[in-house]
Amino acid sequence: MARLRRNRSGAGEPAPVRRGPAPIIELDDVTKVYPGGHLALERVSLAVGRGDFLFLVGPTGCGKSTLIKLLIRELDPTEGEVRIAGRSIGTLSEKKIPLLRRNIGTVFQDFKLLPNRTVYDNVAYALQVIGASRAQIREKVPQTLRLVGLSTKVHSYPDQLSGGEQQRVSVARAFVNHPPLLLADEPSGNIDPVTSIGIMQLLYRINRTGTTVLVVTHDREMVDKMRRRVVELYEGRIVRDEAGGGYEESTNEFGMRMRAEMGVGPEGATNGEVDELI
Amino acid sequence: MGRIWFFIREAARALRRNAAPSVAAIVTTVVTVVLLGVLIPIFQVAQSKSAEVRNQLELKAFLYDDATQGEINALQTKIEALPHVKSVHFVSKRAALQILSGRLKDPNVLKELNSNPLPASFNIKPDDAAQLEAIRNELTPPDASGTPRPISPIIETVKDSREEAQKIEQVTSSLKIVLTILTALLVAASLMLVGNTIRLSIYARRREVEVMRLVGATRWFIRWPFMIEGMVVGFVGGVAAILILWLGKVTIVDPLSDSPLFSALNTMSFPLLVGILFCSAIVVSAIGSGITLRRFLRV
Numbered sequence: 001m002a003r004l005r006r007n008r009s010g011a012g013e014p015a016p017v018r019r020g021p022a023p024i025i026e027l028d029d030v031t032k033v034y035p036g037g038h039l040a041l042e043r044v045s046l047a048v049g050r051g052d053f054l055f056l057v058g059p060t061g062c063g064k065s066t067l068i069k070l071l072i073r074e075l076d077p078t079e080g081e082v083r084i085a086g087r088s089i090g091t092l093s094e095k096k097i098p099l100l101r102r103n104i105g106t107v108f109q110d111f112k113l114l115p116n117r118t119v120y121d122n123v124a125y126a127l128q129v130i131g132a133s134r135a136q137i138r139e140k141v142p143q144t145l146r147l148v149g150l151s152t153k154v155h156s157y158p159d160q161l162s163g164g165e166q167q168r169v170s171v172a173r174a175f176v177n178h179p180p181l182l183l184a185d186e187p188s189g190n191i192d193p194v195t196s197i198g199i200m201q202l203l204y205r206i207n208r209t210g211t212t213v214l215v216v217t218h219d220r221e222m223v224d225k226m227r228r229r230v231v232e233l234y235e236g237r238i239v240r241d242e243a244g245g246g247y248e249e250s251t252n253e254f255g256m257r258m259r260a261e262m263g264v265g266p267e268g269a270t271n272g273e274v275d276e277l278i
Numbered sequence: 279m280g281r282i283w284f285f286i287r288e289a290a291r292a293l294r295r296n297a298a299p300s301v302a303a304i305v306t307t308v309v310t311v312v313l314l315g316v317l318i319p320i321f322q323v324a325q326s327k328s329a330e331v332r333n334q335l336e337l338k339a340f341l342y343d344d345a346t347q348g349e350i351n352a353l354q355t356k357i358e359a360l361p362h363v364k365s366v367h368f369v370s371k372r373a374a375l376q377i378l379s380g381r382l383k384d385p386n387v388l389k390e391l392n393s394n395p396l397p398a399s400f401n402i403k404p405d406d407a408a409q410l411e412a413i414r415n416e417l418t419p420p421d422a423s424g425t426p427r428p429i430s431p432i433i434e435t436v437k438d439s440r441e442e443a444q445k446i447e448q449v450t451s452s453l454k455i456v457l458t459i460l461t462a463l464l465v466a467a468s469l470m471l472v473g474n475t476i477r478l479s480i481y482a483r484r485r486e487v488e489v490m491r492l493v494g495a496t497r498w499f500i501r502w503p504f505m506i507e508g509m510v511v512g513f514v515g516g517v518a519a520i521l522i523l524w525l526g527k528v529t530i531v532d533p534l535s536d537s538p539l540f541s542a543l544n545t546m547s548f549p550l551l552v553g554i555l556f557c558s559a560i561v562v563s564a565i566g567s568g569i570t571l572r573r574f575l576r577v
Contacts, residue, residue, distance in 0.1 A: 101494035112489045116295040129495045
């Protein structure tokens with residue numbers, strides 16, 4: 001899986017090397033039937049190119065979360081094939097699954113933070129898992145926490161944080177080892193609109209470093225404003241796949257536009273730090 | 279190397295953060311180890327007592343007074359050649375009298391006797407208590423009419439301590455069965471108890487394990503801290519239990535062992551017992567943690 005790792009020096013450039021069309025995510029006629037007969041996904045085919053920013057939308061129960069689970073092999077498809085970076089993950093042995101997951105940062109709707117660890121340790125855990133040295137951890141964790149705007153909460157425990165802050169920790173953990181692909185399952189599901197713009201801005205920023213970002217959401221308004229590619233699922237089938245008329249804008253411009261369009265004041269408390277860093 | 283320290287730090291963190299379940303696991307280990315530490319020696323005493331009884335079983339062939347030394351020697355070789363005979367010991371009339379006088383409170387009673395009424399005898403030990411009957415048959419095979427006839431004319435009669443022996447045998451063997459069942463039940467119960475305690479403490483953290491899996495931790499990466507935690511629990515519990523056992527030994531067993539009743543008891547040495555209990559406490563806790571975890575690792 002090593003070749004899946006993105007060359008960090010090339011941040012901002014399109015994902016490098018190994019010429020070939022292999023998109024980072026490919027679903028080939030994927031069907032998922034849960035035990036008990038519930039059909040969650042039906043013959044879904046989808047390709048996401050490197051460096052893309054993609055929204056996956058649809059009502060509750062349409063199969064969005066199932067799709068995410070298939071990508072990190074929390075579930076196996078009933079039929080069809082899932083390929084990450086051109087490699088079929090269905091054939092990965094049990095032992096290789098952790099390696100796959102290390103190359104995919106995942107942000108969960110319910111954050112999935114380790115409750116008895118500080119913010120710092122939660123983020124550090126993702127690095128400890130891949131065997132990073134202490135020096136690397138000491139360098140990268142504060143750097144990433146600065147990126148998500150949590151420098152002042154380093155020693156807090158998850159239950160001392162607001163929902164938005166916890167979600168930022170979750171993003172920081174997903175991004176700290178700079179995976180080539182970042183999945184976010186309803187990142188704004190549990191937080192208020194203002195904060196969710198902050199999270200979106202953060203994801204946008206991460207995308208601009210060359211990371212492919214896939215966001216699952218049911219927040220249509222947000223999606224429309226973002227002007228990125230949108231894939232809509234309905235009852236397990238893709239019913240819409242629209243390339244967004246997205247244009248290049250800096251993260252700062254992006255944030256300001258989003259706030260203006262969502263009718264939220266140019267508040268900066270949650271994002272001030274992020275903006276400075278761009 | 280850095281990994282090992284990381285795992286140890288993780289285990290220490292878990293123990294600190296889950297103080298209540300950790301203490302519960304330690305206490306369970308203490309109780310179990312103490313119980314085993316008491317039961318194993320008791321079990322051994324019962325074993326050795328019953329072995330002692332078996333060793334005491336023997337046949338006595340009493341001889342006529344007019345047997346000559348030549349006849350006696352001939353008979354001894356003959357008996358020694360019989361199957362299942364472990365040893366043959368000749369007790370002369372004189373020796374028999376001496377043994378008797380040793381048993382009497384007032385040896386002067388025997389001085390009243392003008393002659394020695396006791397017969398000489400062969401004390402025959404079987405190699406296995408169950409073979410007593412067989413040897414007896416060899417010594418006095420039944421003749422055509424069915425009445426037993428001694429193999430040698432100098433044998434007056436053959437007696438054994440079978441009846442008493444059988445009673446003792448019965449008691450010790452049922453005691454042994456009871457103790458075996460008790461020990462087995464206790465060992466099983468304690469294993470389950472320790473396992474259950476560990477399971478509870480891991481169950482409380484199953485979400486944590488799930489998150490670790492989703493972040494890309496390998497199984498062993500997750501498992502090691504839990505195993506180390508189990509080892510620490512086993513270690514602390516083992517040390518505490520052994521302290522309690524040692525106190526019991528010093529205050530109760532040691533003073534008693536001076537009395538003749540207990541002096542004969544041979545059990546395994548205390549250090550060996552302690553060593554075995556200690557190692558099993560650690561191994562059981564560690565493996566228990568590892569196995570329990572398996573269920574939650576299937577993400």
